[in-house]
Each structure stands twice: as C-alpha cells, then as structure tokens.
Amino acid sequence: MSHIVNLVTFDEKIEVGPDETILEIALEENISYPYGCASGNCGACKSRLILGNVEMRSHSSFALTDDERARGIILACRAEPRSDCTLAVMNYDDALSHPLKQLQGEVISVQKLTHDIAAIRLRLSEPLEYTAGQFASVAFPGFPARDYSFATPPMDNEIEFHIRRMGDQGVSAFVFDELEVGELVAVHGPKGFAFLREQETGPIFAVAGGSGLAPIRAILTAALNHSKTTQRPINLWFGARTESDIYLEEELKALQSACPSFKADIVLSEATDDSLRRTGLVTEAIRSDLEKLGTQALDGARAYLAGPPKMVEAAQEIFTAAGLDNSRIHADAFYTEEDKAALDITR
Numbered sequence: 001m002s003h004i005v006n007l008v009t010f011d012e013k014i015e016v017g018p019d020e021t022i023l024e025i026a027l028e029e030n031i032s033y034p035y036g037c038a039s040g041n042c043g044a045c046k047s048r049l050i051l052g053n054v055e056m057r058s059h060s061s062f063a064l065t066d067d068e069r070a071r072g073i074i075l076a077c078r079a080e081p082r083s084d085c086t087l088a089v090m091n092y093d094d095a096l097s098h099p100l101k102q103l104q105g106e107v108i109s110v111q112k113l114t115h116d117i118a119a120i121r122l123r124l125s126e127p128l129e130y131t132a133g134q135f136a137s138v139a140f141p142g143f144p145a146r147d148y149s150f151a152t153p154p155m156d157n158e159i160e161f162h163i164r165r166m167g168d169q170g171v172s173a174f175v176f177d178e179l180e181v182g183e184l185v186a187v188h189g190p191k192g193f194a195f196l197r198e199q200e201t202g203p204i205f206a207v208a209g210g211s212g213l214a215p216i217r218a219i220l221t222a223a224l225n226h227s228k229t230t231q232r233p234i235n236l237w238f239g240a241r242t243e244s245d246i247y248l249e250e251e252l253k254a255l256q257s258a259c260p261s262f263k264a265d266i267v268l269s270e271a272t273d274d275s276l277r278r279t280g281l282v283t284e285a286i287r288s289d290l291e292k293l294g295t296q297a298l299d300g301a302r303a304y305l306a307g308p309p310k311m312v313e314a315a316q317e318i319f320t321a322a323g324l325d326n327s328r329i330h331a332d333a334f335y336t337e338e339d340k341a342a343l344d345i346t347r
C-alpha cells in the first residue's frame with residue numbers, strides 16, 4: 001500500500017509505495033533532497049518525522065543514533081512509510097542550491113595515474129555549477145550510469161574524474177582499457193552533501209583512501225585557494241596500500257610548499273620492509289595524530305572523508321571519539337556495485 005509523504009522543506013507531496021524509501025521517490029521526482037551514501041551510513045539525509053510512522057532499514061549508528069531515533073529523527077534513505085507522513089529535512093540551511101543538470105560531455109583526455117586509477121577529463125556542452133566534494137552520475141556509451149566525484153574545483157566547462165579499475169569487466173575496465181578521446185558521455189549532477197563549506201576558516205581534516213583522493217583533492221585545492229591569507233590549518237591523511245598506489249604526490253608537495261599550514265601525510269598499509277614511508281593503517285595514523293594535536297585542534301574544524309566504506313566508517317568513529325560533532329564530519333564512502341547489492345543501496 002502506498003502512502004503520501006508531505007515534504008514540508010520543499011512544499012511537495014510524494015507517493016511512496018511498498019518497499020520504496022522516501023529518498024528514492026524524492027529523487028525520482030527531481031526533488032533536491034540532501035543525500036550522500038544512500039545507504040544509511042553518512043547521515044546526510046537526516047530528517048525530522050513530524051507526523052506518521054516509518055520503518056527504518058538497517059543503518060549505522062554514526063548516521064543515526066538511538067537517541068536521535070527516539071527523538072523522531074529518521075534517515076530518508078532508509079525510511080519506508082507505514083502511514084501517511086510529514087517530514088522536514090534537518091540542517092537544510094547547510095545545503096547547496098546548484099541546479100541539477102543533464103549534460104553531454106566529450107572526453108578530452110584519459111591519463112593513467114596509477115596501475116588501476118585513470119583521470120578522465122570531459123568538456124561539457126555548458127558549464128556546470130558545483131562545489132568541491134560533490135559528485136555526478138556519469139554514463140559511458142553502452143554502460144549504466146555510475147557515480148564519480150569531481151576531482152577539481154569547478155573549471156569553466158571542463159570536469160575531471162578519477163576512476164579506479166574494479167576488475168576485468170564492466171564500466172571501469174572499459175574506461176581504463178578502451179575509452180578514447182572524442183567519446184560522448186552523459187553527465188547528471190551535481191549531487192552529494194560532503195562538500196566543502198567554503199565560507200568557513202576553521203581547521204580542515206581530510207582523509208582519502210585510494211581514488212577517494214579525487215574529491216579530497218578538489219576540496220583541498222578550493223580550500224587552499226581561499227586560505228592563502230587566513231592560513232587555516234589543513235591536515236590530509238592519504239591511505240594507500242603500496243608505493244604503486246600513490247598518486248598526485250608532486251601536486252601535494254607543491255601545495256605544501258605554497259601553503260605552510262597544509263600538512264599531507266601518505267600512509268602505506270602494505271609497505272615493503274625498506275619503505276621510508278609512514279606505514280600501517282591510515283586510521284591508526286589519524287588516531288595517533290589527533291591525540292598529539294589535542295582537542296583544541298578540533299575547535300571549529302570540519303572533517304572530510306572519502307574512500308572505501310570501511311576506512312570511512314573507522315575514520316568517522318575516530319573523529320567522533322576525539323570530540324568532533326557528527327554534523328561536522330562529511331563522508332563520501334565509495335561503494336562498489338557488489339557493496340551496493342549487499343546493502344540494498346539504490347544510489
């Protein structure tokens with residue numbers, strides 16, 4: 001049985017059927033509902049249930065605590081209505097208002113960054129407004145759309161994505177092995193709420209794993225452009241498995257030279273014995289560094305996290321335990337198609 005959901009934030013009513021979530025239908029109706037992971041892990045779709053009942057699919061306690069649930073707060077991406085409902089998006093003032101666009105892009109370069117990550121640059125049919133940290137759905141010819149984060153701050157009508165090869169078949173293998181300059185690609189965006197809060201000047205703690213460096217690089221570049229005069233403290237931890245998984249290192253060094261308040265740490269989880277790098281789990285490096293920095297370093301800070309879900313979830317817990325409020329932690333976990341199927345993620 002379907003139920004009517006009144007979304008007071010948007011002055012819109014939607015009809016949500018059985019086995020459908022409020023977020024799924026809101027997005028189908030082109031409502032700019034805030035969301036990130038669409039899987040109950042980031043908290044970006046947090047909403048206040050004013051009237052009615054919903055059943056919540058599984059979610060992490062980072063995204064929604066038991067106390068919040070008891071206070072009538074829900075996650076739209078996990079909520080199936082069990083009656084007609086009325087709800088309001090929380091923290092909506094924090095959201096962006098870039099128009100969602102469907103554009104065509106032409107591939108203008110394909111560059112291998114590592115053995116399994118390629119940078120794809122597209123020239124769009126018209127400029128796309130977005131904020132560093134957001135993503136778009138991208139459909140390569142003959143393949144279903146996939147979500148990729150913008151790897152740079154906005155640049156006229158060019159955009160760049162970093163795509164990691166996930167196996168020998170599918171869209172990532174096609175992009176890595178066969179995509180050629182001149183191909184036409186469909187781009188739908190911008191999307192996502194793990195974006196840089198550009199007007200702030202507080203410290204930034206950024207964590208990237210693998211190709212999660214793409215949105216983090218966009219965030220850092222934009223923040224460092226703004227902070228040339230403010231010298232805001234910016235810390236990056238980039239976790240990679242081996243030396244061959246490191247990329248953009250020269251660019252990170254150049255950013256450090258240009259801005260002394262920016263510190264970048266590369267941490268290898270599977271380093272060789274003779275490696276001169278920092279080694280171990282990137283999350284352990286973060287925990288140790290935060291202990292040394294002390295709680296005052298978190299005053300007015302934001303954390304931006306992007307990469308594999310396990311790393312993102314572990315980093316979320318570390319920042320929360322260190323005293324950073326959940327609302328100041330912005331996570332972009334990169335779920336594989338297998339992850340999504342297992343979690344019943346529709347994004």
Ligand code: FES
Pocket residue numbers: 034035036037038039040041042043044045046063075076077078
């Ligand atoms: S928790 Fe709903 S979008 Fe992430």
